Amino acid sequence: MAQADEYGAVRNVVIAGGGTAGWMTAAALAKLFGETNIRILLIESELIGTVGVGEATLPHLRFFNDTLGIDEADFLAEVQGTIKLGIQFRDWAKIGDAYIHPFGDYGRDIAGVEFLQYWLRLNKLGRVGRICDYSLPVMIAEMERFAPPAADPRAVMSSFSYAYHIDAGLYAKYLRDYSEARGVERIEGKIAAVNQRGGDGFIESLTMESGEIIGGDLFIDCTGFRGLLIEQTLRAGFEDWSENLPCDRAVAAPCESPGPPLPYTRATARSAGWQWRIPLQHRMGNGYVYCSRYISDDDAAATLGANLEGALAGEPRFLKFTAGKRRLQWSKNCVAIGLASGFLEPLESTSIYLIQAGVTVLAELFPRRRFDQSDIDEFNRVMDLEYERVRDFLVLHYHATERNDSPFWDYVRTMPIPDSLAYKMALFRKRGHIQRYKDGLFLHPSWVAVYLGQRIMPEGYDPLADRPAQEDLERGFADLKQLIARTAAGLPPHHAYLEGARAAAMAS
Amino acid sequence: MPGPSPHIRRILIAGDTLEGWMSAAFLARLLQKTGVEILLHPCAEPDEPQPGAIAALPSLSAFHEALALDERDIVRFCGATFRLGVVYAEGPGEAPAFVHAYSAYGRAIDSSPFRQHWIRLRREGSTQSYDSYSPGARAGLAGRFSHPLDDQRDMRGAYDYGLHLDRALYTDFMRRCALHYGARKMPEPIATVVNGAAGVCGLRLANDKVAMADLYIDASGRQAALIGALEPESWREAPAARRFKAMSWVDAPADEAPGLARVSVDAERISISIPLQERTVRMTLDDDAPVMCDASEGWRPPWRGNCVAIGRAAAVLAPLEGPELRIVEAGLAALRSLFPHTGDTRTEEAEYNRVMTAMISRLHDFQRLQAARGDVRPEKLGEGAELARRLEQFASRGRVVTYDEDTFGEESWAAAFIGASVLPERIHPLALAAPIDRVRLAAAQMLKEAQGAAAALPLQKDFLVAGKAWRNAAKG
Numbered sequence: 001m002a003q004a005d006e007y008g009a010v011r012n013v014v015i016a017g018g019g020t021a022g023w024m025t026a027a028a029l030a031k032l033f034g035e036t037n038i039r040i041l042l043i044e045s046e047l048i049g050t051v052g053v054g055e056a057t058l059p060h061l062r063f064f065n066d067t068l069g070i071d072e073a074d075f076l077a078e079v080q081g082t083i084k085l086g087i088q089f090r091d092w093a094k095i096g097d098a099y100i101h102p103f104g105d106y107g108r109d110i111a112g113v114e115f116l117q118y119w120l121r122l123n124k125l126g127r128v129g130r131i132c133d134y135s136l137p138v139m140i141a142e143m144e145r146f147a148p149p150a151a152d153p154r155a156v157m158s159s160f161s162y163a164y165h166i167d168a169g170l171y172a173k174y175l176r177d178y179s180e181a182r183g184v185e186r187i188e189g190k191i192a193a194v195n196q197r198g199g200d201g202f203i204e205s206l207t208m209e210s211g212e213i214i215g216g217d218l219f220i221d222c223t224g225f226r227g228l229l230i231e232q233t234l235r236a237g238f239e240d241w242s243e244n245l246p247c248d249r250a251v252a253a254p255c256e257s258p259g260p261p262l263p264y265t266r267a268t269a270r271s272a273g274w275q276w277r278i279p280l281q282h283r284m285g286n287g288y289v290y291c292s293r294y295i296s297d298d299d300a301a302a303t304l305g306a307n308l309e310g311a312l313a314g315e316p317r318f319l320k321f322t323a324g325k326r327r328l329q330w331s332k333n334c335v336a337i338g339l340a341s342g343f344l345e346p347l348e349s350t351s352i353y354l355i356q357a358g359v360t361v362l363a364e365l366f367p368r369r370r371f372d373q374s375d376i377d378e379f380n381r382v383m384d385l386e387y388e389r390v391r392d393f394l395v396l397h398y399h400a401t402e403r404n405d406s407p408f409w410d411y412v413r414t415m416p417i418p419d420s421l422a423y424k425m426a427l428f429r430k431r432g433h434i435q436r437y438k439d440g441l442f443l444h445p446s447w448v449a450v451y452l453g454q455r456i457m458p459e460g461y462d463p464l465a466d467r468p469a470q471e472d473l474e475r476g477f478a479d480l481k482q483l484i485a486r487t488a489a490g491l492p493p494h495h496a497y498l499e500g501a502r503a504a505a506m507a508s
Numbered sequence: 509m510p511g512p513s514p515h516i517r518r519i520l521i522a523g524d525t526l527e528g529w530m531s532a533a534f535l536a537r538l539l540q541k542t543g544v545e546i547l548l549h550p551c552a553e554p555d556e557p558q559p560g561a562i563a564a565l566p567s568l569s570a571f572h573e574a575l576a577l578d579e580r581d582i583v584r585f586c587g588a589t590f591r592l593g594v595v596y597a598e599g600p601g602e603a604p605a606f607v608h609a610y611s612a613y614g615r616a617i618d619s620s621p622f623r624q625h626w627i628r629l630r631r632e633g634s635t636q637s638y639d640s641y642s643p644g645a646r647a648g649l650a651g652r653f654s655h656p657l658d659d660q661r662d663m664r665g666a667y668d669y670g671l672h673l674d675r676a677l678y679t680d681f682m683r684r685c686a687l688h689y690g691a692r693k694m695p696e697p698i699a700t701v702v703n704g705a706a707g708v709c710g711l712r713l714a715n716d717k718v719a720m721a722d723l724y725i726d727a728s729g730r731q732a733a734l735i736g737a738l739e740p741e742s743w744r745e746a747p748a749a750r751r752f753k754a755m756s757w758v759d760a761p762a763d764e765a766p767g768l769a770r771v772s773v774d775a776e777r778i779s780i781s782i783p784l785q786e787r788t789v790r791m792t793l794d795d796d797a798p799v800m801c802d803a804s805e806g807w808r809p810p811w812r813g814n815c816v817a818i819g820r821a822a823a824v825l826a827p828l829e830g831p832e833l834r835i836v837e838a839g840l841a842a843l844r845s846l847f848p849h850t851g852d853t854r855t856e857e858a859e860y861n862r863v864m865t866a867m868i869s870r871l872h873d874f875q876r877l878q879a880a881r882g883d884v885r886p887e888k889l890g891e892g893a894e895l896a897r898r899l900e901q902f903a904s905r906g907r908v909v910t911y912d913e914d915t916f917g918e919e920s921w922a923a924a925f926i927g928a929s930v931l932p933e934r935i936h937p938l939a940l941a942a943p944i945d946r947v948r949l950a951a952a953q954m955l956k957e958a959q960g961a962a963a964a965l966p967l968q969k970d971f972l973v974a975g976k977a978w979r980n981a982a983k984g
Contacts, residue, residue, distance in 0.1 A: 009937055010937075032938060033937065033938065033941075035941040035942075036937050036938070036940070036941045112574070112844065363938075364907070365905075365907070366936070366937055366938075368934065368937075372904060372905075374900050374901060374904045374905075375904070375905070378897075378901055378907070378909075381897075423858075426855055427855055427859055430855040430856070431846075431849060431855075431856070433845070433846065433856075433859065435859070436912070437912050438910070438912055439912075460849045460850060461849065462845075462847060462849070463514070463515070463516070463847055463848070463849040464538065464844065464847055466542075467541070467542060
């Protein structure tokens with residue numbers, strides 16, 4: 001019986017395309033499947049630009065790096081990385097607004113009632129500060145400090161997590177070195193043709209421009225938006241979400257850093273989209289994500305240029321995209337990972353996360369040469385859910401606005417939204433209730449951060465939050481606020497943490 | 509003192525049933541010192557007879573904690589035994605005798621779950637049953653029990669437990685708890701329901717007076733006196749390939765080695781035995797046996813307007829794997845999280861019904877798998893995409909699909925599939941990559957630890973006696 005599994009095992013994995021998608025996939029498969037009899041090949045062309053600009057990430061990436069055995073100090077040094085405690089959103093619900101969506105909890109639930117509910121009670125009476133004041137990661141970020149979280153769940157320093165800002169191109173290079181050291185073969189060149197076998201239409205091989213033919217059992221499409229394998233060959237189809245996420249362009253440019261890096265990303269709403277500000281060690285990554293219906297490429301570039309905090313440090317690059325996902329992320333013997341699988345704008349730093357999710361689920365559902373349809377269907381179900389969760393959360397940022405100062409904002413403010421999101425918003429508006437789900441991104445605190453940050457204030461709240469006496473509650477809140485402020489103020493500056501990491505990397 | 513809950517000033521509970529008193533206790537404790545009145549009326553129409561024993565899953569401990577109850581009191585006053593899980597007798601077909609325990613089954617090796625390695629060892633000739641790697645299962649089979657250690661990495665801490673309770677004693681216990689927290693038992697039974705467009709307007713009592721409240725809890729059991737009158741068409745028969753019309757039960761002598769409910773499944777009947785301290789209650793689902801109560805299964809959206817059905821008025825499932833108390837406890841927890849603060853509760857109602865219907869249906873799916881043991885095929889399970897997906901994924905490669913509102917986690921579902929004779933066709937290549945000798949060694953170690961953990965525990969009957977002695981000493 002064991003022999004039959006062996007016989008039917010996938011031996012040759014061909015990854016079409018490099019960049020973060022290709023190399024994260026290669027590195028993970030090399031690490032996880034290194035002990036099995038597997039051969040991994042990655043095809044990339046130096047000539048094809050990868051999208052890589054400064055990128056923000058989610059805490060899940062730390063787990064990815066840990067799984068691969070990557071040391072944080074080495075990693076930060078290689079990718080010019082800085083710490084990310086959350087994202088500051090400016091001018092979204094209203095011009096002048098600013099809120100941070102952090103990686104961490106607000107307060108603690110008491111007697112089975114959520115902290116948010118007590119905050120809503122006090123807020124109605126005008127007896128409480130911003131909810132951010134009860135978030136340790138927000139305070140640490142605003143004070144531009146950082147220290148790693150504590151493990152002890154009773155400590156206030158355990159109430160947050162963190163991620164990174166990275167140069168994605170450098171991360172891809174780093175993972176390339178990692179992968180090649182573990183036996184991944186890299187083939188330089190462009191793919192001229194994708195050859196399917198007769199009968200079932202499975203991909204049999206790729207023909208390079210050089211004429212070389214690369215055969216494989218499992219093909220991973222990391223060729224970016226065009227989806228050379230999954231779309232151009234296998235015609236998986238694309239589900240277009242641009243009605244709800246109308247931005248379809250981005251112009252990106254680096255600039256010099258104006259000062260020490262902030263430990264958070266900034267996303268500033270503009271008249272036809274939003275601008276990102278991603279602090280790296282060596283410079284700042286910037287970009288304007290916009291909707292071409294409402295602003296021209298030239299005007300978008302000009303807007304970006306007018307809003308840089310330092311001198312331009314590289315040529316602006318333009319990108320075109322459509323928000324949405326491949327109808328089938330896995331079709332036949334081809335799995336799309338990264339931009340080939342779909343695109344959601346980087347408003348909540350989900351691009352690298354979706355790569356990681358794809359790689360993780362692929363490893364769980366690793367196929368055999370027969371390619372069982374049950375594996376394919378399950379992969380597509382799980383990844384569809386991941387994409388839909390992110391989509392709904394992103395749409396919330398746009399739709400929950402009071403801005404009426406441009407046609408773009410008028411559109412997103414009034415557009416019809418997915419039923420799943422409308423239902424969630426109605427529940428929150430009624431009483432600040434947020435569903436708890438276990439699969440996919442964005443837990444309870446994330447929804448709290450964005451609802452309140454976007455000025456969605458519930459009409460009512462959980463009546464069970466009325467039970468404690470007013471003075472006791474106010475005192476508890478005041479104590480917590482003080483504890484959080486004191487704890488944050490006691491941490492070293494963010495740049496000190498980075499310096500420590502640099503020193504550790506050089507020493508090793 | 510706390511502010512008042514502005515909208516709900518009085519809650520009326522229909523039915524002096526187990527779920528009625530659980531609801532009264534829970535709500536009275538929750539709303540203590542808020543001035544909210546909790547009143548319970550019996551129904552004029554008596555509840556159908558119920559078997560004398562009932563199972564509580566580990567999750568009921570959270571309910572008891574919310575009521576500030578000491579588990580030792582419950583065990584002493586309700587004739588209870590500790591429940592480590594359920595043992596299935598062998599059959600039908602090739603299905604082996606098997607224990608579904610609330611427990612780890614072995615441990616992951618190299619990040620692959622143990623079940624992958626177990627399948628491989630089995631193919632290499634091992635005859636160790638999957639449940640022999642479960643400390644909870646081993647303890648249960650040996651009639652041994654003590655509380656698990658806090659450290660779940662240790663086999664002595666890698667199991668959980670519930671309770672087997674005497675229904676009448678537990679109902680009485682809940683009644684006293686409810687009264688202690690300020691609920692009131694009203695003497696006049698409910699004769700009929702006065703309905704309006706928005707829900708219940710009032711309850712006409714036997715003395716012809718009408719009792720009114722801001723929120724009505726229908727705890728009247730299967731008769732669903734309130735919600736059944738509001739929504740007569742809302743009851744849906746449970747999807748199943750096996751249906752029984754009737755259930756009967758009988759008392760049998762006490763189990764000498766309590767710890768597990770005992771179930772046997774065959775072509776004609778399903779029997780479930782629950783061990784209590786003084787006796788065993790043996791329930792049988794069998795259409796040819798005398799009918800003591802209706803066994804048909806189904807559920808309805810529990811919340812309508814100002815009326816929330818808790819317990820059997822919301823859902824009736826066969827007593828396999830302890831659903832009844834779970835449905836009560838989940839219904840009350842969900843009510844607490846969506847407790848009304850205004851008169852318009854449509855938003856809360858929709859979310860409550862979504863969550864409860866999912867929870868009930870997923871619990872029923874687990875039961876269907878167990879009832880189909882030995883011959884688990886899609887056509888034997890009945891309708892439902894979720895259960896079909898779970899079966900497909902496990903049979904294909906041992907992958908366990910889980911959903912929100914699942915009662916049972918990964919270990920339980922994997923155990924249920926394996927115990928029902930559904931073995932994955934494939935072993936994950938990462939599990940296969942581990943050298944077989946290392947896997948054998950690790951598995952042998954786990955077996956030893958599971959054995960050792962169980963053997964170190966006292967016999968449950970001695971453990972219970974020691975508990976009684978404590979009570980007598982405290983009294984004396």
